[in-house]
Amino acid sequence: MPRILGLDVGDVRIGIAQSDLGRRIASPHSVYRRVGYGPDTEHFLRLAKELDANLLVLGLPKNMDGTEGFQAHKVRDFAQKLQEAGFEVAYVDERLTTVSAERTLLEGNVRRDRRREKIDAVAAALILQQYLDGRGKQ
Secondary structure (H helix, E strand, O other): OOEEEEEEEOOOEEEEEEOOOOOOEEEEEEEEEEEHHHHHHHHHHHHHHHEEEEEEEEEEOOOOOEOOOOOHHHHHHHHHHHHOOOOOEEHHHHHOOHHHHHHHHHOOOOOOOHHHHHHHHHHHHHHHHHHHHHHHHO
């Protein structure tokens, strides 16, 4: 069964997580520094092939009242480019995932400079784990 990739899409960086082969556990993978839609899409095509992944789960940043703001529209625009490249895309409400990722890294006694490097990938793992957990309830 192909893996699933989780993405925490930001303006500058994209945190990446991957599922295990059984699609039960999400793990942080890496952080990608954005270049532009074309190169970004090419990067994910290569990564998906390398990791044998066929689905991308993107965190959708919603406002606290549940509405979608400007950043959510940016994520949907990027998702459209990924879909045009042949990816299947799903969304997960990512409210407070960065806060949770920060807390997780703090509890793990990760130094501040290392937290900045890892927070996006940990947030992506939280997004992906939320998706994986939700699939079992459907």
